Amino acid sequence: MDRRGVLAAGGSLLATSAAGCTAFESEPDDEAPPELVVEDVRVPAVEHVDGDVVPPVESIDADSDHEFAATFENAGDDGEAAISLYLLEADDTDGDVLTAGAPARVTVVHFAAGERRDVVVDDVSSEGYDAYFLEAQIGSVEADVRNDGEDGLVEVALTSPDGESTDDRRTLELDADATETVSFDGPFMREAYDVRAKAADE
Numbered sequence: 001m002d003r004r005g006v007l008a009a010g011g012s013l014l015a016t017s018a019a020g021c022t023a024f025e026s027e028p029d030d031e032a033p034p035e036l037v038v039e040d041v042r043v044p045a046v047e048h049v050d051g052d053v054v055p056p057v058e059s060i061d062a063d064s065d066h067e068f069a070a071t072f073e074n075a076g077d078d079g080e081a082a083i084s085l086y087l088l089e090a091d092d093t094d095g096d097v098l099t100a101g102a103p104a105r106v107t108v109v110h111f112a113a114g115e116r117r118d119v120v121v122d123d124v125s126s127e128g129y130d131a132y133f134l135e136a137q138i139g140s141v142e143a144d145v146r147n148d149g150e151d152g153l154v155e156v157a158l159t160s161p162d163g164e165s166t167d168d169r170r171t172l173e174l175d176a177d178a179t180e181t182v183s184f185d186g187p188f189m190r191e192a193y194d195v196r197a198k199a200a201d202e
Contacts, residue, residue: 034174035149036197038156042143043193045076046083046111046136055133057088057098060126068121070134074111080139082187083107085121087129098131106187108139137187143195144181147174153200158184161191171200 048055049071060066068085084103091097104124111117119134126132145156151174158168168184182195 032150033199033201034147034152034154034176036154036174036199037146037148038143038195038197039146040144041141041193041195042077042079043141044074044079044081044111044113044138045190046072046074046081046109046138047190048134048136049073049116055135057131057133059131060129066126066132068124068126068132068134069118071116071118072109072111072134072136073116074113076113078111078113079142080108080110080186082137082139083109083119083121084135084137084187085124086133086135087124087126088131088133089128090130136190138190138193139186141184141186141188141193141195142181144179145174145195145197146179147176149176151175154197155200156182156195156197159194159196161193163194165196 050056055070058070072081072083074081083106085105085107086100087104088098088100091099105121107119107121109117109119121134141158143156145154147154154172154174156170156172157165160166170182170184172180172182174180184195
């Protein structure tokens, strides 16, 4: 009788020990990830005041030193605009057709929200060209990213107007309760960009 009792007790102890081992091995990792909030996304919207979508083309006087100038206004957030100077030349077969290549110069100008100002581009030769125009694009998009969770590696991405992530992204270490300003440098087309953030290991 005593022997059977000991064997039964031993089997019970073995089962309990195995169950305890299984529970210990399956214990989940309790390390919390960053909890991210993107706030205050800043996108400037700088446009030529005399142009309706398309900036006006100005003639170049071949007999004088030309100053490339235009007036722009920011209807968006405080930020930088990329002002591009395009030089145009008349087509050899049709003088009414003007063609342009890459921008002759791109100047980054900071605009406050609602600011209206003249932009002048100089030190560019107009020789051989017949006209020009100045076009504004988004110079940079900025956002503040706040971490309401634990320390961790964070990936911040610029999203296109259709909501898809672009190739522009930043990876940074963000402390708990910290806020970091993230900037994406353009130029970008004048559209409604946004910024998204997530833990880098998601």
